[in-house]
Amino acid sequence: MAMFGVEGIRYFSNARAAGVSTAGDLTYTFNRCNGFDDKLRSAGHSRAFYWANDDCWETDIRDKDKGGDDETWVDNVDIFWIETHGNHEDDGRARMLYDNPQQNWRTYSDQWQLGEDWNLEWMMAYSCLTVDLNNVAGIWNIFSGMHIYCGAWDEMWDGWTTDECGEDVGDNLIDGDTVSDSWIDGVSDWYFDNHPVTVCVGDSATWNNGNIQWDRSYLNRDHLWGHGNVDADLAPSQQACILWRWAEG
Amino acid sequence: MDNKLFLDNMVGTYNTAPSHAEIYSVRQLSVDELNAKMKRLLRYTSDVCKTSTDRADWSVQQDRTLVRLPKGGRAIIHHASGAMKITTGLQPMELMFEEKDYCKDDHIKMTESVFKKLNLDEFTGQKESLQFEKLWQIKAAAVNREQKFAAIRLCRVIGAFRHFAGNLPVLGPASVAIKLASNGSLDSVQTLIRETSGEAIEWAPIISAEEAADKVLLQLSSLMGKSSVDFSELITKQSMHFGYISLAKRKSQRILAPHYVAAISLRGKDAQAYQFVVPATEKLYESTCNTGSHAFTNQVARNRFTAQNNCK
Numbered sequence: 001m002a003m004f005g006v007e008g009i010r011y012f013s014n015a016r017a018a019g020v021s022t023a024g025d026l027t028y029t030f031n032r033c034n035g036f037d038d039k040l041r042s043a044g045h046s047r048a049f050y051w052a053n054d055d056c057w058e059t060d061i062r063d064k065d066k067g068g069d070d071e072t073w074v075d076n077v078d079i080f081w082i083e084t085h086g087n088h089e090d091d092g093r094a095r096m097l098y099d100n101p102q103q104n105w106r107t108y109s110d111q112w113q114l115g116e117d118w119n120l121e122w123m124m125a126y127s128c129l130t131v132d133l134n135n136v137a138g139i140w141n142i143f144s145g146m147h148i149y150c151g152a153w154d155e156m157w158d159g160w161t162t163d164e165c166g167e168d169v170g171d172n173l174i175d176g177d178t179v180s181d182s183w184i185d186g187v188s189d190w191y192f193d194n195h196p197v198t199v200c201v202g203d204s205a206t207w208n209n210g211n212i213q214w215d216r217s218y219l220n221r222d223h224l225w226g227h228g229n230v231d232a233d234l235a236p237s238q239q240a241c242i243l244w245r246w247a248e249g
Numbered sequence: 250m251d252n253k254l255f256l257d258n259m260v261g262t263y264n265t266a267p268s269h270a271e272i273y274s275v276r277q278l279s280v281d282e283l284n285a286k287m288k289r290l291l292r293y294t295s296d297v298c299k300t301s302t303d304r305a306d307w308s309v310q311q312d313r314t315l316v317r318l319p320k321g322g323r324a325i326i327h328h329a330s331g332a333m334k335i336t337t338g339l340q341p342m343e344l345m346f347e348e349k350d351y352c353k354d355d356h357i358k359m360t361e362s363v364f365k366k367l368n369l370d371e372f373t374g375q376k377e378s379l380q381f382e383k384l385w386q387i388k389a390a391a392v393n394r395e396q397k398f399a400a401i402r403l404c405r406v407i408g409a410f411r412h413f414a415g416n417l418p419v420l421g422p423a424s425v426a427i428k429l430a431s432n433g434s435l436d437s438v439q440t441l442i443r444e445t446s447g448e449a450i451e452w453a454p455i456i457s458a459e460e461a462a463d464k465v466l467l468q469l470s471s472l473m474g475k476s477s478v479d480f481s482e483l484i485t486k487q488s489m490h491f492g493y494i495s496l497a498k499r500k501s502q503r504i505l506a507p508h509y510v511a512a513i514s515l516r517g518k519d520a521q522a523y524q525f526v527v528p529a530t531e532k533l534y535e536s537t538c539n540t541g542s543h544a545f546t547n548q549v550a551r552n553r554f555t556a557q558n559n560c561k
Contacts, residue, residue: 016476022517024472027541034545052544055551085519097519128520159524161422164497181341190409190423210399214342243391
């Protein structure tokens with residue numbers, strides 16, 4: 001079975017007061033976080049941590065080599081769910097906001113090397129715009145053994161039609177859907193334009209000179225531990241391509 | 250942008266609201282009745298997929314019924330709302346569309362055709378209908394180390410349909426979503442239709458769009474808090490719609506009452522996108538829970554001592 005971690009930030013008053021962001025508070029952060037947590041625990045998976053608001057720190061995801069503590073937190077579980085405000089830089093790096101500068105107000109994806117200790121397989125970020133659809137390779141560096149990054153290529157809505165997204169993703173995972181389908185189906189209400197995207201890396205046989213063997217990709221094959229197949233990790237030296245799958249309306 | 254401009258912009262985007270609207274009670278179905286509905290939808294699905302679903306494993310769980318189907322398919326009924334979902338067991342990258350088949354108009358027709366074959370109109374009540382609303386697509390792409398891109402592939406198309414009670418839409422998650430693979434192969438169908446009990450129980454006066462926009466502004470202001478920048482300068486998109494609302498699938502609902510629904514996007518260094526719901530009647534018929542939950546965690550708060558240790 002899987003070990004999982006959850007971090008959710010609903011209030012951003014400290015960040016606003018410090019002048020580092022104009023971001024507003026959210027409303028349904030913990031409906032989604034609790035829903036994901038509840039569904040996974042109901043199926044026998046183990047929660048390693050659940051940090052809320054200013055107990056969420058950027059060092060939790062920052063790589064140890066870069067002064068962070070990921071090997072204790074994010075890179076020490078199989079699947080990690082985070083909700084906060086997000087965006088990306090011009091060079092494609094994802095960034096996310098915290099409400100407590102431990103040690104920084106924001107995390108940037110060039111500071112992540114996930115799966116490096118061969119632990120984290122899947123990361124799910126309910127945050128706007130952490131993937132630049134015109135430069136998905138901008139987050140390639142985060143795949144140090146991690147299989148799939150689930151994020152958004154534009155807005156993710158906070159509202160009454162998306163308050164059950166955590167439960168929906170959790171249900172999909174434990175009912176046996178692939179991780180990619182669990183995310184895209186689970187966060188889509190097919191009404192408001194959520195913009196889910198799932199990103200993974202593939203080997204040279206998957207790239208196949210540009211004639212992609214999609215059936216070989218994590219997007220097609222990976223399930224949550226205990227609910228179907230999980231492919232082997234792919235070390236950076238074996239990674240020949242980056243693949244992504246997204247919904248648009 | 251000042252508040253007046255915000256309100257003018259908001260009111261300018263809404264679809265016309267009537268002076269009065271019907272209030273409906275929502276039909277409440279027992280688990281047995283819901284199971285019977287699912288059996289009917291499974292029968293139609295079997296016809297569309299040309300596979301039998303007779304051999305199915307039904308299990309009633311805490312708040313839903315789960316049906317395991319042949320070939321990795323499954324069906325789910327959410328007891329609180331009667332929402333149903335059937336998946337046929339296709340893998341995400343199986344049966345992708347060929348490039349010659351990338352035509353949106355054809356895909357809309359394809360979803361409408363399957364909609365008819367599934368007899369989904371049978372799942373609404375009197376004076377109700379389902380209408381096509383929007384086509385969604387799931388695509389895939391790849392790039393290698395040398396920045397060589399592979400051709401974008403179309404994996405799935407999704408036809409979203411909207412439930413109408415009388416002349417008003419029931420806003421919320423898609424009332425019906427039909428997901429298709431190439432050649433119109435059914436990947437999944439899901440429904441969230443709050444069937445009314447028929448006759449209106451009340452005829453309620455509707456508040457003005459200006460008044461509703463004022464309430465939206467109040468909700469937005471409370472979220473934005475104090476900041477160095479006026480949030481109205483950060484708004485990039487705003488819209489407002491009018492109709493009944495359907496809560497999400499795990500929530501029961503007894504009444505269909507009209508509401509204004511607003512969507513507002515803001516950009517600063519951090520992007521934000523909010524939905525707001527405002528009752529369109531003076532009398533409150535249905536709670537929409539605008540407060541959200543607290544974190545369900547008993548983890549002890551972290552302190553700076555721990556932080557210093559962690560960050561050595």
